Amino acid sequence: MTSIAPEIAQPAGRETILVRGVKKYFGPTRALDGASFSARAGEIHAIVGGNGCGKSTMAKVVSGILPVDSGTVSILGETPSTPAESRALGISTVYQEVLVADESSVVDNIFMGSDRLFSKTLSQDRKVARAAELMEELSGEPIDPHALVGTLPLGLKQWITIARALLSEPKILILDESSAALDFDSTERLFARMRALRDRGTTILIVTHRIAELVRISDRATVFRDGRDVGVLEKADITEKNLLRLMTGDDRSGGHGHAEAPVPTNSERAMKARKLAVWPNSKPFDFDLRRGEVLGIAGLDGQGQDAFVRVLAGVMSASQGMVQVASRDGSWQPVRNLAEAVANKVAYVSGDRKREGIFASLSIFENMVMPLYREKKRGGILGFIDRGTLSTLFKREADNLLIKFGVKEDRITSLSGGNQQKVLIGRGFAMRPDVIILNDPARGIDVGAKTELYRHLRNYAEEGRAVIYLSSEIEEFLGFATRVIVFRDGAPFDAFDGRGLEPKRVLEAMFGQTGGEGLASATFGLRPGAPQASGMAAASAEPLPGDGVRIRVDMPADLKPNPVSQVLPHAAGGSSPAAVDPSPEISASHARSIPAAKPIRIVEFGENGVRIEGGRR
Numbered sequence: 136m137t138s139i140a141p142e143i144a145q146p147a148g149r150e151t152i153l154v155r156g157v158k159k160y161f162g163p164t165r166a167l168d169g170a171s172f173s174a175r176a177g178e179i180h181a182i183v184g185g186n187g188c189g190k191s192t193m194a195k196v197v198s199g200i201l202p203v204d205s206g207t208v209s210i211l212g213e214t215p216s217t218p219a220e221s222r223a224l225g226i227s228t229v230y231q232e233v234l235v236a237d238e239s240s241v242v243d244n245i246f247m248g249s250d251r252l253f254s255k256t257l258s259q260d261r262k263v264a265r266a267a268e269l270m271e272e273l274s275g276e277p278i279d280p281h282a283l284v285g286t287l288p289l290g291l292k293q294w295i296t297i298a299r300a301l302l303s304e305p306k307i308l309i310l311d312e313s314s315a316a317l318d319f320d321s322t323e324r325l326f327a328r329m330r331a332l333r334d335r336g337t338t339i340l341i342v343t344h345r346i347a348e349l350v351r352i353s354d355r356a357t358v359f360r361d362g363r364d365v366g367v368l369e370k371a372d373i374t375e376k377n378l379l380r381l382m383t384g385d386d387r388s389g390g391h392g393h394a395e396a397p398v399p400t401n402s403e404r405a406m407k408a409r410k411l412a413v414w415p416n417s418k419p420f421d422f423d424l425r426r427g428e429v430l431g432i433a434g435l436d437g438q439g440q441d442a443f444v445r446v447l448a449g450v451m452s453a454s455q456g457m458v459q460v461a462s463r464d465g466s467w468q469p470v471r472n473l474a475e476a477v478a479n480k481v482a483y484v485s486g487d488r489k490r491e492g493i494f495a496s497l498s499i500f501e502n503m504v505m506p507l508y509r510e511k512k513r514g515g516i517l518g519f520i521d522r523g524t525l526s527t528l529f530k531r532e533a534d535n536l537l538i539k540f541g542v543k544e545d546r547i548t549s550l551s552g553g554n555q556q557k558v559l560i561g562r563g564f565a566m567r568p569d570v571i572i573l574n575d576p577a578r579g580i581d582v583g584a585k586t587e588l589y590r591h592l593r594n595y596a597e598e599g600r601a602v603i604y605l606s607s608e609i610e611e612f613l614g615f616a617t618r619v620i621v622f623r624d625g626a627p628f629d630a631f632d633g634r635g636l637e638p639k640r641v642l643e644a645m646f647g648q649t650g651g652e653g654l655a656s657a658t659f660g661l662r663p664g665a666p667q668a669s670g671m672a673a674a675s676a677e678p679l680p681g682d683g684v685r686i687r688v689d690m691p692a693d694l695k696p697n698p699v700s701q702v703l704p705h706a707a708g709g710s711s712p713a714a715v716d717p718s719p720e721i722s723a724s725h726a727r728s729i730p731a732a733k734p735i736r737i738v739e740f741g742e743n744g745v746r747i748e749g750g751r752r
């Protein structure tokens with residue numbers, strides 16, 4: 136049974152954080168509107184809620200860096216009011232944005248801001264040694280402490296921000312979306328570290344939209360809605376369903392209903408590419424996109440899927456080949472650059488809003504309707520912007536995407552992270568494109584808004600348009616995409632639709648473990664331009680024995696057949712992983728055609744979220 140206890144009466148751990156009736160306004164925006172929250176020593180406490188409900192604001196209040204308008208705040212019996220004070224009290228925070236100085240070294244970044252705590256007690260050599268030790272422990276690999284941070288990948292930068300917070304053992308550790316840039320194995324290491332700290336009495340607060348993760352790691356969860364706390368869930372009651380019910384205030388499940396992929400009814404094509412190669416050395420292929428399709432694009436990091444969607448959107452040039460879009464008069468128009476894409480009603484939504492999305496100095500309104508300024512201009516040479524029409528468009532998209540904002544003239548940077556992302560998605564829709572291409576758009580978007588987005592995109596496709604959706608979370612495709620293409624080595628490796636579209640199969644393909652039959656299917660409109668790799672055909676012809684799920688594990692000849700050192704991210708749908716027979720079956724020809732195929736290890740979690748060593752057999 137679900138027990139929702141607004142007040143806490145548990146024996147364990149003294150209360151270290153006590154926030155009562157706090158209000159915090161930013162101009163007209165009520166970020167916190169009478170919110171209360173408490174957490175104990177020795178617990179991992181999640182703050183959960185939709186975009187813009189006040190989670191990050193509460194994290195900043197508890198960090199002692201944001202003064203409140205009214206209410207009471209007691210952290211370890213004090214009310215710190217500067218970052219230095221809160222640090223001296225033993226509060227460490229890892230903020231949502233990955234805050235590092237690219238031009239400084241790893242060691243300097245880790246010790247940044249801690250001078251008063253360590254400069255007198257630690258020599259530079261000791262700092263270097265400590266930085267190296269911490270980074271190796273956290274990231275699982277040796278990192279040069281003198282390396283310039285700008286040269287490191289995002290995952291390592293995230294570890295630096297975490298290392299900074301862990302320099303001295305904190306009494307209160309606040310992690311605001313801190314696993315967002317970490318991969319599966321790294322997140323597991325972070326969790327192990329969090330549990331160890333918790334067991335030594337640290338209070339850990341986490342803010343995350345990765346619901347499956349928080350269900351596993353949290354001891355309690357406080358749910359926020361519209362700037363207020365709406366319930367506290369004890370460990371046994373932290374389920375996806377209970378969280379959603381509290382977050383949305385109703386019984387919406389947030390799921391996609393059935394899991395089988397919908398089938399598009401339209402056979403007319405919206406886009407095509409011929410002899411397309413996204414990289415100079417990648418295999419060229421043909422590609423067709425039908426109206427009514429919601430096409431999912433997947434792949435392990437760096438396998439060309441990102442380049443593919445950017446080429447289709449005119450954001451980047453193909454190495455060879457031609458992309459064309461069907462125009463409204465029935466002719467085929469080339470898409471070689473962004474201008475041609477926009478002119479021919481192809482819209483692009485980037486998930487990397489910092490790099491290729493928002494205009495920080497412009498308002499929320501301008502950020503959404505900017506591409507339409509010219510289109511809506513009237514009145515000849517002295518044309519003016521038809522603000523009324525733009526306002527109607529803005530309102531429609533803001534309503535559809537549940538964007539939470541105060542005044543639309545405010546700067547976009549005043550919005551919460553998830554709401555900034557929604558403005559970018561709204562910009563894509565506002566163009567009323569025939570083909571909308573979304574590149575991992577849902578990072579940082581809450582689960583309610585994601586469900587709305589999927590519904591909106593499906594309706595859009597059903598009206599005769601087409602959607603291309605790249606995602607790093609393959610469960611996003613379930614019951615949403617009409618087919619999914621998996622990329623490897625810069626080209627399509629396999630494709631799935633209908634009953635064949637299961638997250639587990641998509642995951643297997645990402646690791647190079649499927650036969651590539653999807654490419655041969657005429658309905659996919661995917662034709663390799665070069666002779667098909669012989670290994671694919673060989674693998675598909677040979678059914679694998681047994682009634683469990685088996686994966687053929689292809690390994691480069693120079694690798695020993697010892698499948699223990701790599702991790703396969705668990706399949707979609709919660710804590711249950713893909714059940715995989717770990718015994719390798721080696722196919723030499725296939726191994727040559729898929730150089731990156733790796734042995735795999737299965738990680739399984741029991742109901743209590745604890746890792747079961749050895750996995751399922």
Ligand SMILES: Nc1ncnc2c1ncn2[C@@H]1O[C@H](COP(=O)(O)OP(=O)(O)OP(=O)(O)O)[C@@H](O)[C@H]1O
Nearest residue numbers: 161166186187188189190191192549550551552553
């Ligand atoms: N510095 C600021 N100036 C103006 N408004 C702000 C500022 N910081 C937050 N807000 C507003 O306060 C509200 C709460 O924002 P907050 O960042 O706490 O939300 P959140 O729950 O963390 O959202 P997300 O899940 O999208 O990160 C939002 O409406 C946001 O636009």
